[in-house]
Amino acid sequence: MDRKIREEKQTSAVAGVDPKAADQPLIEAARNGDKEAFGQLIRRHQKRLFRFVYGLTGSFDQTEDVVQDAFVRAYQAIDRFRPGAEFYPWLSTIARNLAFNLLGREEKKESLDRKHEQGFDPPSGELGPLEQLVNSEGQKRFYAALRALPVQYRTVFVLRHFEEMNYDEIAKQLKIPPGTVDSRLYRARQLLVEALKDLL
Amino acid sequence: MDHRYYQERLSAFADSELKPDEHARVADHLDGCAGCRRRLQELRNLARLVDRDSSLTESDYWEEAAGRTEQKIDSAGPGVTDVAEERRRRKLGWWWKVPAIAASVLIVGYIGLHESDIIKDDVMIPPAERAAPGVHLEAGRVGTPDESELPLVEGKDVDEEVWSEPQPVIASPTPIESDVPLKTRAADKDDTAGAQMEVPDEGQIFSHRERPATAVADIVPPPEIDVADEQRVVSGEKSEIALKERKTAIPAPKVTEKQSEAQIVDHFALKREDYDDNYKSGPRRKASASLADTSAITVQSAEEREQVLDYELAEVSDDSVLDYWRERRDSLLDISDAREKKRGLYKPEAVAGYAQSPVVGRSDSVGARADQTEYRLMEAWFHICKLSPDSIETSKGIEFLRTVAADKRSPNRKEAAAYLELIERQ
Numbered sequence: 001m002d003r004k005i006r007e008e009k010q011t012s013a014v015a016g017v018d019p020k021a022a023d024q025p026l027i028e029a030a031r032n033g034d035k036e037a038f039g040q041l042i043r044r045h046q047k048r049l050f051r052f053v054y055g056l057t058g059s060f061d062q063t064e065d066v067v068q069d070a071f072v073r074a075y076q077a078i079d080r081f082r083p084g085a086e087f088y089p090w091l092s093t094i095a096r097n098l099a100f101n102l103l104g105r106e107e108k109k110e111s112l113d114r115k116h117e118q119g120f121d122p123p124s125g126e127l128g129p130l131e132q133l134v135n136s137e138g139q140k141r142f143y144a145a146l147r148a149l150p151v152q153y154r155t156v157f158v159l160r161h162f163e164e165m166n167y168d169e170i171a172k173q174l175k176i177p178p179g180t181v182d183s184r185l186y187r188a189r190q191l192l193v194e195a196l197k198d199l200l
Numbered sequence: 201m202d203h204r205y206y207q208e209r210l211s212a213f214a215d216s217e218l219k220p221d222e223h224a225r226v227a228d229h230l231d232g233c234a235g236c237r238r239r240l241q242e243l244r245n246l247a248r249l250v251d252r253d254s255s256l257t258e259s260d261y262w263e264e265a266a267g268r269t270e271q272k273i274d275s276a277g278p279g280v281t282d283v284a285e286e287r288r289r290r291k292l293g294w295w296w297k298v299p300a301i302a303a304s305v306l307i308v309g310y311i312g313l314h315e316s317d318i319i320k321d322d323v324m325i326p327p328a329e330r331a332a333p334g335v336h337l338e339a340g341r342v343g344t345p346d347e348s349e350l351p352l353v354e355g356k357d358v359d360e361e362v363w364s365e366p367q368p369v370i371a372s373p374t375p376i377e378s379d380v381p382l383k384t385r386a387a388d389k390d391d392t393a394g395a396q397m398e399v400p401d402e403g404q405i406f407s408h409r410e411r412p413a414t415a416v417a418d419i420v421p422p423p424e425i426d427v428a429d430e431q432r433v434v435s436g437e438k439s440e441i442a443l444k445e446r447k448t449a450i451p452a453p454k455v456t457e458k459q460s461e462a463q464i465v466d467h468f469a470l471k472r473e474d475y476d477d478n479y480k481s482g483p484r485r486k487a488s489a490s491l492a493d494t495s496a497i498t499v500q501s502a503e504e505r506e507q508v509l510d511y512e513l514a515e516v517s518d519d520s521v522l523d524y525w526r527e528r529r530d531s532l533l534d535i536s537d538a539r540e541k542k543r544g545l546y547k548p549e550a551v552a553g554y555a556q557s558p559v560v561g562r563s564d565s566v567g568a569r570a571d572q573t574e575y576r577l578m579e580a581w582f583h584i585c586k587l588s589p590d591s592i593e594t595s596k597g598i599e600f601l602r603t604v605a606a607d608k609r610s611p612n613r614k615e616a617a618a619y620l621e622l623i624e625r626q
Contacts, residue, residue, distance in 0.1 A: 035270065035273065035274070038270075038273070039266060039270050042266045042269050042270065043262070043263075043266050046262060046265060046266060046269070047256055047262060050256065050265075051254060051255070051256055055254075064265070067265075067269075068265075068268065068269050068272055071269045071272075071273070072269070072272050072273055072276050075273050075276075076276065132259060132261055133256040133257055133259055133261060134256065134257060135257050136253065138249065138252065138253040139253045139254075139255075139257075141253075142249065142250070142253040142254060143253075143254075152523070160215070161247070161250050161254070162254070166215075166217065167212070167215070167217045176527070177527075177530060177531050177534055178534070179530040179531065179533060179534040180527050180530050180531070182211065182212050182217070182530075183208075183526065183530055185211055185212075185215075186208065186210075186211040186212075189211055189243055189246055192246055193242050193243070193246055196246070196249060199249060199253075200242055200245040200246060200249060
């Protein structure tokens with residue numbers, strides 16, 4: 001399991017209480033119209049969701065829009081949320097679909113500009129507004145390298161590392177064979193290793 | 201066993217995604233290979249780096265962002281909200297709305313001023329007839345025939361029904377699947393908590409409902425290459441055709457200096473089509489399908505899908521073509537592995553870990569399908585060798601072709617030799 005996700009779950013949970021269980025009273029209150037309770041859910045999950053969506057889109061502005069939209073839609077549909085289920089997977093599914101919609105509009109332009117394999121652009125280091133959310137040099141280098149990946153590789157990488165999906169789940173989500181998931185992940189990792197060699 | 205076989209599996213090994221026998225093979229190899237151990241360690245270090253450096257720091261930004269989201273929730277109605285879409289619409293401004301309003305006013309005004317001329321007895325008079333005020337229309341008739349269109353039927357009164365029936369109005373066109381935004385359907389499929397996505401407003405659905413159903417029927421998405429497809433293709437009649445084909449094989453052309461590369465590739469294209477009728481225009485078609493037909497994007501209407509296809513067909517880059525061939529290769533390898541393992545004939549050490557000819561020989565239908573897969577693999581490798589800048593990848597492809605060319609039992613050995621010749625010419 002991704003160590004960072006484990007830590008986030010621990011820090012976001014009430015001490016000694018399972019994070020999933022800690023969401024349940026908030027979800028129940030939100031279903032009864034308590035917007036403040038939903039506000040707490042936003043604060044508990046927005047950082048993790050933002051990281052995931054940014055990994056998909058590579059754009060700060062688009063990520064803000066998608067994250068905000070995902071929470072709005074989740075609130076509007078909260079009365080249909082199955083009690084007892086985990087909140088974050090449902091929320092990230094909404095955000096993932098929104099991000100893919102956005103990527104579809106943008107990918108037309110990107111497919112002509114992106115270099116693959118040896119043509120991979122070196123990370124520029126320019127993160128723009130994301131700079132306010134990353135402190136260390138390692139964080140900046142990582143996100144610059146991630147953003148520079150071709151979108152097909154980046155998508156698979158993010159689904160694997162940020163969302164802990166296995167190859168079959170990623171294949172089903174992207175409608176590609178599991179072998180293609182393997183090869184894209186392999187290439188994504190090769191490129192990142194090359195870009196971040198001195199940090200490894 | 202080719203060393204690259206193990207290198208390519210290190211990523212899946214690190215993720216514990218290999219099948220047990222493969223995992224054991226790679227683990228055995230790692231015991232004796234320092235290079236692969238080093239690569240595996242790099243992958244693990246990368247995973248640790250991601251854990252450490254992907255986290256976003258605490259900042260006032262989060263509280264502000266949460267506040268904005270809460271405000272949006274307060275102001276959002278019960279309907280669908282798409283923040284990005286709203287922003288895009290706002291950017292469009294009023295440039296199109298003013299002329300549209302003006303045009304509407306003009307049309308309504310014109311109709312109002314000329315109502316008596318345009319509409320008579322609740323029937324709209326065609327423009328040609330408006331100059332002939334003496335024409336009388338039967339109630340319910342839609343227009344009246346021009347005199348020049350009257351059939352020369354003696355004794356028939358022109359008012360009789362000699363005209364074809366008016367075109368029936370398509371009251372309820374066949375529901376078009378793309379009427380429902382794919383994001384709704386995708387969410388339904390992936391929704392682990394059972395909640396549904398919003399029902400879109402009417403205004404969000406593109407106005408293509410008046411399209412006749414044939415417009416949708418014309419847009420036939422190209423078949424995706426997957427295991428099920430390949431199995432359907434190769435089973436039944438196709439395997440018989442393949443058997444016949446092997447007996448009366450189109451001889452491979454002699455590769456001479458005078459013969460152009462295009463001629464040789466065309467020859468292979470003809471043979472390929474004999475094997476696989478489902479194969480369309482190859483890379484371009486697949487490249488265009490990769491966006492329009494995957495969940496990576498949501499296509500709101502058949503019209504938008506056409507636009508995506510047109511765009512990509514016009515501007516397919518070499519990288520897209522290369523990706524197409526790589527994906528085709530990967531699919532074929534998966535099919536081949538599955539087939540061979542099912543038969544218990546998997547022998548990865550024979551040819552760089554790729555699909556093997558069945559030990560029992562090639563005369564059976566399974567052998568014929570293996571030949572077809574091998575042929576398609578050769579084609580994919582050939583194109584990859586031409587396009588890929590990765591020398592490791594191209595050398596792997598060349599090795600595969602050499603293996604096929606050296607296999608006396610393979611009906612594809614001559615083609616493999618021809619491919620090698622073409623590659624060496626580059």
